[in-house]
Amino acid sequence: MEIGKILIRLRLKTDLTQGEIADFVDVKQHTHHYWESDHTSIKHPFLPKLAEVYGVGIADLFSTNPAIGAGRQAGLGASVNAPLTPGYTLTTAMN
Numbered sequence: 001m002e003i004g005k006i007l008i009r010l011r012l013k014t015d016l017t018q019g020e021i022a023d024f025v026d027v028k029q030h031t032h033h034y035w036e037s038d039h040t041s042i043k044h045p046f047l048p049k050l051a052e053v054y055g056v057g058i059a060d061l062f063s064t065n066p067a068i069g070a071g072r073q074a075g076l077g078a079s080v081n082a083p084l085t086p087g088y089t090l091t092t093a094m095n
Contacts, residue, residue: 003062004038010054010061011036025049 011021022032025046034040042050042061051058 002038003042004036006061006063007032007036007050010056014054016053021050021053024053 011018018032019029022029027046035042047058047061050061
């Protein structure tokens with residue numbers, strides 16, 4: 001499955017808009033649209049933020065069966081521990 005289809009599934013399951021995700025990841029909305037359309041690749045620096053907003057690990061962005069977490073949706077309080085690379089973990093407390 002292409003990453004664009006996975007991003008669409010994650011976005012729909014978390015009930016976020018492309019614009020909300022783009023704002024959190026700090027890209028323009030059309031950039032996120034291009035990612036979902038598989039018109040452009042996602043640059044490596046954006047993967048941790050995408051994983052965080054969806055409440056998944058980075059590997060889940062490439063999985064056909066991602067484990068959906070709380071993410072940043074609707075201001076829910078949650079803690080995200082998204083494995084990035086061996087020996088590095090992103091831990092963020094959310095409002």
